[in-house]
Structure formats: C-alpha cells, structure tokens
Amino acid sequence: MAVRRRTGFLDPVREWIDELEGRILPETAGPVARLTFRRAVTAAIVFLITFVVLAPIFNYATSEPGLWRGAAFFTWLVFVVLYVPPWERIPTIGPYIRPAMAFGLAFTYPFYVSNMFDIPIFGAWPDVSTGVYMLVFIMMAIGLNIVVGYAGLLDLGYVAFYAIGSYTVAWFASSQFAGVNVHFWDTGVGATVPGIHISIWLLLALAGVVTALVGILIGLPTLRLRGDYLAIVTLGFGEILPQIARNGDDLFGTGFNLTNGPNGIVPIDSPGFGSFNYLTGSGTFFTSERLFFWTAILLVLFTIFCSLRLLDSRLGRAWVAIREDETAASAMGVPLMRTKTWAYAAGAFFGGIAGAYYASFKSATFPGDFFFNISVFILCMVILGGMGNIWGVILGAAFLSYLDREGLANTGAWLNQHLSLNIEVPKYEFGIFGVILVLTMLFRPEGLIPNTRRKAEFEVGVHDQPLYDVTHE
Amino acid sequence: MVTEARPQPVSHLRNRVSLTAVGGLTLVVLLLAWLLVNFVKTPSDFLEVFLIGLTTGCIYALVALGYTLVYGILELINFAHGDVFMLGGMVSATVLASWFGVASGDSGTIVWLSIFGTLIVSMAFCGILNASIEFVAYRPLRGAPRLAPLITAIGMSFILQNVALAWKGPNYIEVVDVLPHSNVFSIGGVDYQWNKLIVILITVPVLLVLVWLVERTRQGKAMRATAQDRDASAMMGINVNRTISFTFLIAGGLAGAAGLLYALYVTNIRYDQGFQLGLIAFTAAVLGGIGNLPGAVLGAIIIGLIQAFNEGLSWHAPGSDWTQSLVFAILILILVFRPEGLLGERTPEGG
Numbered sequence: 001m002a003v004r005r006r007t008g009f010l011d012p013v014r015e016w017i018d019e020l021e022g023r024i025l026p027e028t029a030g031p032v033a034r035l036t037f038r039r040a041v042t043a044a045i046v047f048l049i050t051f052v053v054l055a056p057i058f059n060y061a062t063s064e065p066g067l068w069r070g071a072a073f074f075t076w077l078v079f080v081v082l083y084v085p086p087w088e089r090i091p092t093i094g095p096y097i098r099p100a101m102a103f104g105l106a107f108t109y110p111f112y113v114s115n116m117f118d119i120p121i122f123g124a125w126p127d128v129s130t131g132v133y134m135l136v137f138i139m140m141a142i143g144l145n146i147v148v149g150y151a152g153l154l155d156l157g158y159v160a161f162y163a164i165g166s167y168t169v170a171w172f173a174s175s176q177f178a179g180v181n182v183h184f185w186d187t188g189v190g191a192t193v194p195g196i197h198i199s200i201w202l203l204l205a206l207a208g209v210v211t212a213l214v215g216i217l218i219g220l221p222t223l224r225l226r227g228d229y230l231a232i233v234t235l236g237f238g239e240i241l242p243q244i245a246r247n248g249d250d251l252f253g254t255g256f257n258l259t260n261g262p263n264g265i266v267p268i269d270s271p272g273f274g275s276f277n278y279l280t281g282s283g284t285f286f287t288s289e290r291l292f293f294w295t296a297i298l299l300v301l302f303t304i305f306c307s308l309r310l311l312d313s314r315l316g317r318a319w320v321a322i323r324e325d326e327t328a329a330s331a332m333g334v335p336l337m338r339t340k341t342w343a344y345a346a347g348a349f350f351g352g353i354a355g356a357y358y359a360s361f362k363s364a365t366f367p368g369d370f371f372f373n374i375s376v377f378i379l380c381m382v383i384l385g386g387m388g389n390i391w392g393v394i395l396g397a398a399f400l401s402y403l404d405r406e407g408l409a410n411t412g413a414w415l416n417q418h419l420s421l422n423i424e425v426p427k428y429e430f431g432i433f434g435v436i437l438v439l440t441m442l443f444r445p446e447g448l449i450p451n452t453r454r455k456a457e458f459e460v461g462v463h464d465q466p467l468y469d470v471t472h473e
Numbered sequence: 474m475v476t477e478a479r480p481q482p483v484s485h486l487r488n489r490v491s492l493t494a495v496g497g498l499t500l501v502v503l504l505l506a507w508l509l510v511n512f513v514k515t516p517s518d519f520l521e522v523f524l525i526g527l528t529t530g531c532i533y534a535l536v537a538l539g540y541t542l543v544y545g546i547l548e549l550i551n552f553a554h555g556d557v558f559m560l561g562g563m564v565s566a567t568v569l570a571s572w573f574g575v576a577s578g579d580s581g582t583i584v585w586l587s588i589f590g591t592l593i594v595s596m597a598f599c600g601i602l603n604a605s606i607e608f609v610a611y612r613p614l615r616g617a618p619r620l621a622p623l624i625t626a627i628g629m630s631f632i633l634q635n636v637a638l639a640w641k642g643p644n645y646i647e648v649v650d651v652l653p654h655s656n657v658f659s660i661g662g663v664d665y666q667w668n669k670l671i672v673i674l675i676t677v678p679v680l681l682v683l684v685w686l687v688e689r690t691r692q693g694k695a696m697r698a699t700a701q702d703r704d705a706s707a708m709m710g711i712n713v714n715r716t717i718s719f720t721f722l723i724a725g726g727l728a729g730a731a732g733l734l735y736a737l738y739v740t741n742i743r744y745d746q747g748f749q750l751g752l753i754a755f756t757a758a759v760l761g762g763i764g765n766l767p768g769a770v771l772g773a774i775i776i777g778l779i780q781a782f783n784e785g786l787s788w789h790a791p792g793s794d795w796t797q798s799l800v801f802a803i804l805i806l807i808l809v810f811r812p813e814g815l816l817g818e819r820t821p822e823g824g
Contacts (some may be wrong), residue, residue, distance in 0.1 A: 148620075154620050154623065154624075222805065222808070222809060224809075225808055225809075225812065228548075228623050229812065231550070231623060232550060232755070232759075232808070235752070236801035236804050236805045239797055239798070239801050240797070240798045240801050240802065243794075243795070243797050243798045244798065247794045372748075376631065379624070379627075383624060427643075428638065428639065430631045430634070430635060431631055431632050431634065431635025431636070431638070433628075433631060434627070434628040434629065434632040434635065435628065436628070437624055437627060437628030437631070438610055438625045438628035441610075441617075441622075441624050441625045441628070442613055442614070442625065445614075457618060
C-alpha cells in the first residue's frame with residue numbers, strides 16, 4: 001500500500017520557498033547553504049507574521065505593547081540563533097549543540113524570568129515553581145511515552161505509578177509511622193523527630209525501583225491482553241490503587257494507618273546535602289524554588305537520555321516492532337511478554353521517580369491527586385505532542401501542565417475581561433483537554449511533532465489487531 | 474516421524490489452565506460461602522439487600538447493553554456511553570420538573586403519563602446524542618489504529634461531563650421523588666417497595682423490545698451481520714454506516730431509559746456519576762461476555778448484587794468505600810482468567 005501523503009496547510013508555503021530557493025540560490029550551492037537559506041526564509045516569515053500580522057492584535061491584548069515588542073524581538077533572535085544555522089551538520093558535536101543551547105536556556109530560566117514580557121492572552125511567563133511542576137509532568141509524560149508511544153500499549157492507569165512513587169517518599173521521609181524513629185542521611189529534620197526519615201536521593205531511586213516492580217506485577221498477568229482490554233485493565237488498577245490510598249487510614253478495620261486516608265501525608269522531607277536543605281535554600285541565590293527547578297531539570301535530562309538510548313537499543317526496536325504488528329514481531333522471535341513487561345517497567349520507573357520528586361517538592365501527598373483525570377491528562381500530553389517522539393511529548397507536557405497551572409486561569413481572566421464574559425475557565429479544564437484529545441485524533445493523530453514511523457502507521461493504518469491472544473504466554 | 478520428545482509444551486499449557494481454573498473456582502466458592510454465612514446470620518437483611526441489588530442490576534443492565542451493542546459491532550469501548558447515560562438522567566430530571574411540572578410527592582395517572590413522556594424524550598435525546606458522537610468522533614477514524622477511536626471516546630466522555638458541569642453545576646442536583654415508597658409486600662421482615670418494582674417493570678419491556686429488534690427485524694439482522702463481518706455484510710448490500718449509526722441510536726436510547734430510571738430511583742445525580750457507573754456497567758458487560766446481549770443482562774445483575782451485598786451485608790463486607798475496587802478487581806480477574814466472559818465463546822478475537 002502506498003503511503004497516502006496528506007496535504008498540509010503549510011504545503012503552499014513550502015512550495016513557495018522551493019521556488020524562491022531555485023530563483024535566488026546558484027545551481028552550485030551545496031546542501032548546507034540550501035538548508036540555511038530555507039531556514040532563514042522561514043525565520044523571516046515568522047518575523048513578518050509576528051511583527052506585522054499579529055502585532056496589532058497583540059498590542060491590543062497586552063497592557064504594555066512597547067515592552068512586548070522589544071522582548072519578542074529578542075525571543076525571535078534566540079529562535080534564529082537556535083534554528084537557522086545548520087548546527088547539526090557540524091561533525092561530532094553537531095547533534096548536541098541545539099539541545100545544549102536549549103538546556104542552557106532552561107537552566108538559566110530563574111535568572112531572566114522576572115524580566116520576561118507578558119505573552120499576549122496567556123499573560124506572564126510561568127514562574128519557577130510552575131516550572132518544577134511542568135518538569136515533573138514532562139518526566140511522567142516521557143515515561144508514559146515509553147508505554148504508549150514506543151510499545152503501543154494504551155495505559156489508562158498511569159496515575160497509579162505516580163501515586164506509588166509519591167507514597168513511597170511519603171512513607172519513608174515523613175512522620176507517618178510515628179511509632180518508629182529511623183534517620184538515615186536525612187537533612188533538615190531534627191534527630192528526635194519520630195517516623196522514618198531517609199535521604200530523598202535514595203528514596204527517588206527506591207521509588208523508581210518499587211514502581212517498576214509494581215509495574216511488572218501489574219503487567220505480568222495483564223499484558224497478555226491486547227489493545228482496549230489492556231487499556232481497561234490498567235484503568236482498573238489506576239482506580240484501585242488510589243482507592244486504597246483513600247481508605248488506607250484504617251486498613252480493613254485493623255486500625256493500621258497506612259496512608260492517613262483523605263487527609264494525606266504531610267509534611268514530607270525535602271532533599272538536601274548535609275546541612276544544606278532544599279526547603280530553606282541558602283541565601284538569595286540558591287532559593288528553594290531554584291534548587292528544586294535545577295534538580296528537576298537534571299532528572300528530566302536523565303529521563304530523556306534513558307528514553308533515547310532505550311529506543312535505539314534492541315529492546316526499543318522490539319517495542320516498535322510490537323507496536324506495528326504484534327503477530328509479525330512474535331514470528332520474528334520477539335518475546336512478547338518480556339518485551340511488553342519491560343516497557344511497562346521502564347514507563348513505571350520514570351513515573352515513580354517523578355511522583356516521588358513531586359511529593360517531596362510539594363511536601364505532601366493526597367489521594368485526591370490521583371484520579372483518573374490525571375491519567376488522561378498525561379495521556380493527553382503524549383498524544384498532543386506526538387506519540388513516540390520525545391521532543392513532541394516534552395512540548396505537549398510543558399504546554400498542558402503550564403495550562404493546568406497558570407495558563408488556563410490567565411487566558412480565562414483575559415477572555416472574561418475583554419469579551420465581558422463570566423466563565424470560570426479552569427473549571428472546564430478537563431473538557432478542554434477532552435476537546436484537545438478529540439481534535440488531535442481527528443485532524444492530526446500523529447501529534448504536533450510527529451514521529452515519522454508513527455505517522456505512517458496512522459495514515460496507512462496497521463494490521464487489524466486481535467483482541468487478546470490465548471496462544472502465547 | 475520422531476514424536477516422543479514433543480508433547481511437553483502441551484501438558485505445560487494444560488497445567489496452567491487448570492491452575493487458573495482452580496484459582497477462579499476457589500474464589501467463587503469463597504464468595505458463595507461468605508454469602509451463605511451472611512444469609513444464615515441475617516436472612517431478612519440478606520433478602521432485602523438481594524432485592525436492592527436486583528434493582529440496581531436492572532439499571533446497570535440497560536447501560537451495559539449499550540456497551541455490549543457498540544462493542545459487538547465496532548469493537549470499541551465507548552467511554553462516552555456512561556456520560557450519555559448521565560446526561561439522560563439530567564434531561565429526565567429537567568423534563569419531568571419543567572415540562573411536565575411534576576413535583577415531589579405527586580401521584581396519580583398524570584404522573585405516570587409524565588414519566589412515560591419523559592422516557593420517550595430521554596431515550597430520543599440520548600439516542601440522537603450517541604449517534605451524533607459516533608458520526609463526529611468515531612466514524613472518521615474507521616481505518617485508524619484501534620487506539621485512535623478509544624482515545625476520542627475518552628475525550629468525548631470528558632467533553633460530555635463538562636457540558637453537564639456547565640449546565641447543572643458541580644453539585645448533586647435533586648430529582649423529583651415521585652415513585653411510591655409503599656410496600657408491594659412485606660413478608661417476615663422483608664420489605665419490597667414499589668419504586669424498586671417499577672424499575673424492573675420498566676426495564677423488562679425495554680429489554681424485550683430490544684431482543685425483538687435484534688432477533689426478529691431486518692434492521693436487527695443487519696446489525697448482527699455487521700457485527701460478524703463488516704466487509705462481507707457490505708457486499709451483501711447492507712448499509713454498514715447506517716447500521717452502525719442505528720446501533721448507536723439504540724444504545725443511546727437504552728442509556729436514556731437507564732438515566733430516567735436512575736434519576737427516579739436514586740433521586741439525585743451529578744455530572745461525574747456517569748463515568749463511574751459506566752465503568753461498572755462495562756465491567757458487567759465484560760463479565761457476561763462482551764458482545765453478548767443476555768450476557769450483559771446477567772453480568773449486570775450479578776454486579777448489581779455484588780455491589781448491594783458489599784454495601785449492605787453486615788458480616789465481613791468491605792463496605793461502600795471499596796465498591797469501586799471490588800468491581801475493578803472483578804473486571805481484572807475476568808479479563809485475566811476468562812476474557813470471553815461467562816456466556817461468551819472463546820475465539821482468538823474474543824468477540
């Protein structure tokens with residue numbers, strides 16, 4: 001079957017650039033020059049759109065148009081520096097230049113955020129603590145992407161892994177079990193404080209491992225199922241675990257308080273080194289927020305690294321093979337159960353670490369944080385960004401978690417003010433996410449930044465999958 | 474032919490199967506023993522709880538049939554179905570109170586006529602809503618991977634919830650309480666109220682009409698044919714798209730009827746209740762064997778009974794805090810041990 005190439009709305013633009021390239025560049029121009037030229041033209045178009053077409057609208061939309069224009073120009077310059085030069089063609093270090101620059105921008109974010117301009121309609125840039133939240137969800141989305149994007153297993157209960165990670169930290173770094181008094185490399189907690197207090201760094205690893213083990217335990221009996229049956233079983237687990245958390249203050253009438261029920265476990269210790277604690281920070285430079293932010297960036301980098309390396313590994317190729325055609329992959333000697341279980345464990349691992357880190361950042365964990373909504377929220381990030389493409393997933397996660405935290409409130413306030421409405425926009429958050437899910441699936445099922453193979457699967461279609469398989473184990 | 478070294482994998486497989494069978498049987502035996510002990514301890518409570526379970530089971534059956542019909546024909550878990558049901562309940566509550574002007578405590582023929590009128594409105598509304606959802610969200614994705622319509626179904630579910638949230642707000646809305654609470658009979662401390670009987674009295678004719686529709690009419694024949702093989706039935710001259718729309722219409726109609734009954738019986742409803750109840754009903758459909766109509770009814774009644782026993786019995790019942798977990802545990806156990814359900818047949822496709 002031939003790949004049916006869908007015509008995008010950008011195609012005329014692309015053709016126009018082709019024509020321009022043929023007219024201006026000499027025949028002898030090399031591929032690097034051609035690439036640079038095309039990108040420069042694109043950057044010029046972006047400039048025109050931003051400052052000629054959108055500027056009047058944005059001037060109307062912001063309170064300080066002059067400030068907006070200056071700052072937007074600098075942002076555009078950053079875009080040009082990142083995008084136009086063919087960095088990736090530089091030998092050896094080429095592929096790393098752009099990620100390194102992006103990383104640098106992210107890492108220094110706390111220094112320039114206060115000088116950032118208001119984005120029209122969306123309002124101020126997210127502050128640093130929202131940044132931490134976004135990074136945590138980026139991590140979870142990358143983890144879910146391993147399961148959904150790489151291996152093609154729809155997981156509707158990812159929130160369970162988030163919950164397990166959070167509760168692991170909550171148990172071992174708080175005063176929840178006041179009957180005992182265990183301290184191990186903890187920081188910022190008095191030696192006489194009851195409960196178990198273990199270093200958060202160890203607990204992050206522990207949470208990852210525990211969550212991965214739970215992922216394997218959940219996976220072993222259920223991964224035999226295919227497609228939507230697997231989805232519904234994971235949904236079941238995603239509902240059961242939070243309910244255990246909710247009812248866990250008096251487990252089965254024994255009086256044993258495991259999770260402190262709906263009141264949640266507060267406070268949870270913060271990470272730190274020796275006498276240097278994240279909760280208090282140190283001076284005006286190492287504020288608590290910044291420390292959490294930078295550590296979260298490191299964790300996300302670790303996740304990205306693992307995820308990319310996994311995709312290129314034997315295991316990762318096996319995942320993609322299973323996603324495209326389970327039967328064929330099995331016939332080629334891919335052990336289905338083991339491969340799927342590993343996908344589950346890897347996805348769970350990162351979900352657990354993210355959950356653990358977030359619990360420590362928030363210094364609390366409540367069963368109300370782990371509803372089915374959150375599973376769909378994370379799934380929405382993966383789908384909007386582009387299943388299987390890690391950069392797309394990062395984009396989707398950053399955007400949606402920003403919307404959740406600040407964006408929707410800001411946009412809603414703007415709408416209400418300018419259109420004289422009175423809608424509580426954040427209240428309809430999940431309706432908006434539902435619209436995003438449906439529209440993405442209908443019009444761009446491959447996501448904003450698609451994965452090439454995944455896109456082909458959506459356009460050509462894949463082999464019809466049987467529902468479950470009783471033959472293999 | 475060298476055959477002597479071969480048969481090992483087969484016996485290994487047999488072992489596994491018998492092990493799961495033993496595990497499943499043990500669970501069922503334990504469950505029955507628990508029920509028996511409860512029955513001996515408090516027989517009148519037990520019977521009353523049994524009747525409650527039968528009533529909720531009927532409502533679940535109407536919703537579960539919607540899942541099973543759609544699954545049978547499209548192999549799609551229509552996550553939005555539970556929310557269609559919830560909207561049906563809200564529409565019923567509104568129609569009953571605003572159009573027909575029924576107030577709590579009213580009685581007489583006019584109330585029955587109003588309920589009947591509301592039933593028609595609610596069924597029509599939900600049927601058209603469900604068919605439109607299919608047209609907008611699932612039909613364009615016929616050729617896409619199976620995950621795609623599943624994801625839009627989840628999206629639609631959230632959209633419907635938010636429509637209800639915008640319409641009725643985040644709190645429980647009160648529904649007029651018109652079903653009589655007087656006893657039908659009261660034998661040996663076991664009371665049976667009219668409102669429970671009425672739920673059954675409305676459910677049974679609806680189910681009979683459905684069975685007649687699927688088994689006896691031309692349209693039903695087309696539905697069954699499309700469920701078996703979409704391509705082959707298209708070649709036989711069946712308009713597949715119309716048949717699928719019709720199936721969604723019927724499924725929505727059942728959800729509308731269930732919504733009315735739920736609203737009348739429970740007398741309150743909230744925007745997020747549909748999703749939870751939908752999942753329970755889906756479990757019922759899977760328990761009975763998805764795609765199998767009598768199976769869905771049987772599964773729904775079993776789930777209704779389990780829920781009622783769990784919440785109503787006194788001896789070692791986990792209680793309503795755990796209903797959700799219990800239902801999902803059942804769902805997982807069935808899918809793992811017997812994915813074809815109680816009445817389904819085991820095929821590689823599981824249909």
